[in-house]
Amino acid sequence: MAGTEEIIRIEHLTKRYDGKTVLDDFNLNIRKGEFVTFLGPSGCGKTTTLRLIAGFITPDEGRILLEGKDIATVPPYERPLNTVFQRYALFPHLDVYDNSAFGLKLQKMPTDEIDRKVRKVLKMVAMTDYEDRDVESLSGGQQQRVAIARAIVNEPKVLLLDEPLAALDRKMREDMQLELKEMHQKLGITFIYVTHDQEEALTLSDTVVVMREGRIQQIGTPRDIYNEPVNSFVADFIGESNILNGTMIRDKRVSFIGHEFDCVDKGFGENVPVDVVVRPEDIYISRKTEGEQFYGKVTSCIFKGVVYEMLVQTDEGYELEIQDYNAFEAGSSVGMHVHANDIQVMKKERVCNTFEGEVVSADRVSFLGEEWEIAPTSLEPGTKVKVEVPFGGVDLQDNREDGTIEGEVYFILYKGDRYHLTIKTSEDYFLYVDTQDIWDKGDLVGVKIDPKDIKIVKDED
Amino acid sequence: MRIKRSSWAIPYGIFLILFVALPLLLIALYAFQDRSGAFTLQNFVKFFNTPEDLHTFVYSIEIALITTVLCLLFGYPAAWILANARLNRSAVTVILFILPMWINMLVRTLATVALFDFMKLPLGEGALIFGMVYNFLPFMIYPIYNTLHKMDGSYAEAAQDLGASPATVFTKVTLPLSMPGVWSGILMVFMPTISTFAVAELITLNKVKLFGTTIQENINNGMWNYGAALALIMLVIIAVTSTFTDEEDKRADEKGGLI
Numbered sequence: 001m002a003g004t005e006e007i008i009r010i011e012h013l014t015k016r017y018d019g020k021t022v023l024d025d026f027n028l029n030i031r032k033g034e035f036v037t038f039l040g041p042s043g044c045g046k047t048t049t050l051r052l053i054a055g056f057i058t059p060d061e062g063r064i065l066l067e068g069k070d071i072a073t074v075p076p077y078e079r080p081l082n083t084v085f086q087r088y089a090l091f092p093h094l095d096v097y098d099n100s101a102f103g104l105k106l107q108k109m110p111t112d113e114i115d116r117k118v119r120k121v122l123k124m125v126a127m128t129d130y131e132d133r134d135v136e137s138l139s140g141g142q143q144q145r146v147a148i149a150r151a152i153v154n155e156p157k158v159l160l161l162d163e164p165l166a167a168l169d170r171k172m173r174e175d176m177q178l179e180l181k182e183m184h185q186k187l188g189i190t191f192i193y194v195t196h197d198q199e200e201a202l203t204l205s206d207t208v209v210v211m212r213e214g215r216i217q218q219i220g221t222p223r224d225i226y227n228e229p230v231n232s233f234v235a236d237f238i239g240e241s242n243i244l245n246g247t248m249i250r251d252k253r254v255s256f257i258g259h260e261f262d263c264v265d266k267g268f269g270e271n272v273p274v275d276v277v278v279r280p281e282d283i284y285i286s287r288k289t290e291g292e293q294f295y296g297k298v299t300s301c302i303f304k305g306v307v308y309e310m311l312v313q314t315d316e317g318y319e320l321e322i323q324d325y326n327a328f329e330a331g332s333s334v335g336m337h338v339h340a341n342d343i344q345v346m347k348k349e350r351v352c353n354t355f356e357g358e359v360v361s362a363d364r365v366s367f368l369g370e371e372w373e374i375a376p377t378s379l380e381p382g383t384k385v386k387v388e389v390p391f392g393g394v395d396l397q398d399n400r401e402d403g404t405i406e407g408e409v410y411f412i413l414y415k416g417d418r419y420h421l422t423i424k425t426s427e428d429y430f431l432y433v434d435t436q437d438i439w440d441k442g443d444l445v446g447v448k449i450d451p452k453d454i455k456i457v458k459d460e461d
Numbered sequence: 462m463r464i465k466r467s468s469w470a471i472p473y474g475i476f477l478i479l480f481v482a483l484p485l486l487l488i489a490l491y492a493f494q495d496r497s498g499a500f501t502l503q504n505f506v507k508f509f510n511t512p513e514d515l516h517t518f519v520y521s522i523e524i525a526l527i528t529t530v531l532c533l534l535f536g537y538p539a540a541w542i543l544a545n546a547r548l549n550r551s552a553v554t555v556i557l558f559i560l561p562m563w564i565n566m567l568v569r570t571l572a573t574v575a576l577f578d579f580m581k582l583p584l585g586e587g588a589l590i591f592g593m594v595y596n597f598l599p600f601m602i603y604p605i606y607n608t609l610h611k612m613d614g615s616y617a618e619a620a621q622d623l624g625a626s627p628a629t630v631f632t633k634v635t636l637p638l639s640m641p642g643v644w645s646g647i648l649m650v651f652m653p654t655i656s657t658f659a660v661a662e663l664i665t666l667n668k669v670k671l672f673g674t675t676i677q678e679n680i681n682n683g684m685w686n687y688g689a690a691l692a693l694i695m696l697v698i699i700a701v702t703s704t705f706t707d708e709e710d711k712r713a714d715e716k717g718g719l720i
Contacts, residue, residue: 056618076621083622089615093637102633103623154623 007032007190008053008158012062015048015214020428023048024214026062030158030192030207035184037193039201040211041237046194048214050160053192054083066157082151083160087167088143090135096122096146097131103154121153124183141172148183158190165200177203198238202226210234231346232420235277236413242283242320244416246276246345254345257416258316259294261338265345275346280309280323282342285334292335296320298328312336318416353394353432357387357456365456369427370405374454384459391420391434393453396445403446407431409439423447488696491689504690514675514691521672522698524661525654528593529601532650533643535594536601540642541635543602544609555606562599569596570663577664584665592664593654600653601646608642609635648706652699 006029013026023045030036038046051057053064055076063070071079082103090099100122104114122128125145130138135146144164151159164180165173181204184191195201201208202222210217210225210233218230229235232243246256251266256276268274286292296314303309307323312334314320320336328334357367359379364371367387379385400406410430411422421439423431431447439445495501508514542548543555561569573592577584616638620630658673667674672695679688 054622056621075626076618077624077626081622083619085615085619087613087615089613089619091616091619091634091638102620102625106624106629150619150623 005032006030007034007067008192009065009068010049010053010062011065013049013052013059013064014061015045015052015057016060022214023052023059026214026216028209028216028219030190033188033190035181035191035193035204035206037195037201037205037208038211039195039198039208039237040217041196043213044211045214046196046211047162049211050083050162050192050194053158054081054160055079080157081160082154082156083162084144084147084151084164086162086164088147090143090146090150092134092136094135095131096127096133096135096138099135099146100149100153102150107154117153118149121149124152124186125149125179140167141176144168144176148180152183152187152189156189158192161191161193163195164193166195166197173200180204202238210237212237228344229277229346231349232275232277232413233411235275235344235346240280240321240323242278242280242416243413244276244278244318246274248272248274248345252340254343257294257314257318257320261293261343262340263343263345264341265343268345268347273348273351275348277344277346278320278338278342280321281307283320283322283336283338285310285312285322285324285326285328285336287328287332288335289333290335293337295333295335298330298332298334301327301330303327319414320416350432352391353387353389355387355389355429356459357385359383359385359456363451365454368405368425368429368431372404372449372454373451374456375451377456379456379458385456386459388455388457389449389453391432393449394423394431394433395448395450396421396423396433396435396437396439397448398445400444400446403448405447407445407447409441409443409445412439412441485696488689488692491686492693493690494686496686504687505694507687508690508694517670517675518672518694521655524590524593524671525651527590528597528654529647529651531590531594532598532601533646536598536646537605537643539598540602540605540609543606544612558602558606559599561595562603566596567659567663570660574664584668586665586669588664589661589669592660593657596660597650597654600649604645604649605639605642608639608645612638644706648703651702655698655702656695 008028008030010026010028010030013023014021015023022043026045026049028036038049040046048057052059055071055074059072063072065071066079066081091102094102097118101114101118104117109117119128122131125148127142127145127149130142130146135143138146144167147164161180165176168176177200180191184204193201193204202225205222207219208222208225209219212233218225218234220228225234225238229238229241235241235243244256246254248254248265248268248271249260250270251268252263254261254263254265254274254276289295294314294316296312298310299313299319300311301308304323307325308327310322310324310328312320312322314336322336355367357365359365359377359381360371361381362378363374363376365374365377365385365387366372395403397403405425405427407423407425409421410424413420413422415434418434418436419439421433421435423433423445425431425447492504493500493502495503539558543558549555570592573588573595574584577588577591582588612635616634617630620634621627625633656673658671658677661669661671662674672691676688676691676695679685679691
């Protein structure tokens with residue numbers, strides 16, 4: 001399918017809106033015939049990247065090479081690419097046939113050739129009987145087919161798809177996924193696909209690009225991304241997972257949930273804090289009370305169609321999600337073990353919050369756009385400092401007014417015994433918090449930090 | 462006693478009957494009566510046999526058409542610029558265009574007269590058309606602006622994506638999709654201009670006579686039946702225009718437009 005010949009090369013692509021970077025140093029090579037998916041939550045920059053490739057917006061930095069030529073100055077109507085839009089954007093004043101023929105008519109192609117191509121492509125998307133229909137009288141799925149037909153009839157070198165299935169219901173979406181995959185194989189066109197649905201990305205793609213906050217987190221095959229996520233964000237975003245705090249004791253030996261395990265990862269150093277990912281289906285559960293690696297009590301058990309999804313409280317107080325074909329009803333005592341090669345160890349992105357700050361007075365320092373009270377310091381006012389705040393040192397307040405600054409719960413990660421929250425402050429800074437309290441994504445909070453938890457170090461630069 | 466919700470409509474119903482339905486019925490009734498109240502078609506026969514009135518009628522339609530076309534020619538580009546986010550970054554400019562609609566038409570018209578006087582320009586047909594276009598331009602701009610402004614930007618992007626240059630995007634997508642607004646605009650300009658008379662009287666100091674003036678003169682001179690017949694003829698023209706534009710409106714697009 002995908003050859004080795006490169007069709008698109010994206011170098012250092014950066015886009016800012018009003019000083020805010022929405023896409024940061026994006027680099028990617030796409031091979032001819034490849035099915036590439038940009039995957040990430042909303043606001044991660046995936047659609048921006050697609051629109052940059054299509055030419056609807058221009059980058060602030062970097063270049064996009066199509067078959068070796070920089071297309072930065074080429075307007076969208078001269079790029080040999082076509083787009084399937086999220087809400088289809090079918091022309092309401094034209095019928096199905098004229099919508100599909102729109103691109104070819106602009107190329108001044110002979111009418112009989114247009115006719116032949118349009119009929120062929122409408123047959124391909126199974127819309128032959130709808131040629132004269134008003135597009136607004138079509139169902140969502142049918143409109144989707146016309147949108148695809150309208151794009152591929154032009155035989156583009158690359159087809160861009162912006163969340164094309166997002167508006168369809170689940171059953172229809174799954175059918176269309178298969179059809180898209182077939183179509184991709186049949187046409188041999190390079191597909192660049194944008195979605196926030198990880199299942200869709202894993203099903204369809206040759207290569208998945210996981211994005212967050214305008215940055216690429218990981219590029220890899222669906223299998224790589226699932227089995228070897230590079231950080232806790234990717235692990236959490238792709239599939240179900242238990243993400244836990246751990247310590248790499250030495251090569252191939254890691255401790256987490258209060259036990260030591262053999263693993264296959266090495267090269268982290270000794271006694272280094274790490275994130276550990278174990279997929280729910282990789283924890284083996286039994287009724288044994290001895291001979292297992294660790295023990296606990298089932299707290300809930302739900303049938304999910306094929307497997308049972310259980311929550312287990314381990315004797316050491318960690319909560320784990322486990323999937324198994326057998327049911328272990330709530331309340332039962334169980335033993336569990338994990339195989340070495342099912343433990344995925346990841347470098348921690350950070351071990352505490354660090355900010356750039358400046359000393360204001362003997363007991364005040366400014367960072368995150370605000371002044372904070374600190375334990376008295378001997379540093380001169382005006383000194384640039386590095387401010388460190390442990391994850392557990394940040395207090396979240398229900399009342400926004402009670403905090404020194406305000407923020408929004410932006411991302412939640414459950415770590416087995418605590419929640420690791422990402423807080424986006426009202427000035428767009430990020431702050432990481434460990435807490436036992438339950439918050440919801442989007443909750444507005446006040447942020448307080450105890451003066452004794454703020455550590456400042458003189459910045460040497 | 463419990464008041465039904467539909468009872469709230471009674472005052473409006475009475476208002477509509479008294480000031481809309483009844484007068485219309487009276488016009489229709491008077492048009493087919495002679496002075497003594499007997500049924501006759503004489504009023505209409507008289508109209509077709511009075512060259513002066515017939516001429517005024519045709520002339521009024523001409524003026525209304527010219528006004529509508531000029532309003533469209535000036536109004537569409539203005540609406541397009543206002544709706545274009547790159548050319549117009551503030552809502553204030555839109556308000557500036559709509560602002561004249563808030564001022565009484567007579568005040569605007571008298572101001573036009575004063576302006577023409579000041580510039581020593583003749584107060585003839587040219588002044589009349591100027592005054593009409595000036596008065597009715599906002600009614601053309603607003604509905605077109607409205608459709609253009611609400612139009613999903615992805616249509617233009619889709620067209621570009623399929624190879625349409627900016628000019629082609631306009632002729633193949635933007636213009637056809639803005640037709641509901643255009644038809645609304647035409648309706649809102651043509652209908653009032655065909656029946657206007659105050660503007661003509663004030664601007665041209667009664668030198669140019671429009672059909673509205675003819676009707677008013679007849680009624681003022683006690684010729685109620687003939688005046689009613691003329692009014693009925695005008696109503697028919699307006700009704701025909703609005704049905705025609707309604708049809709076009711539906712054909713162009715079910716959504717959009719102002720009314």
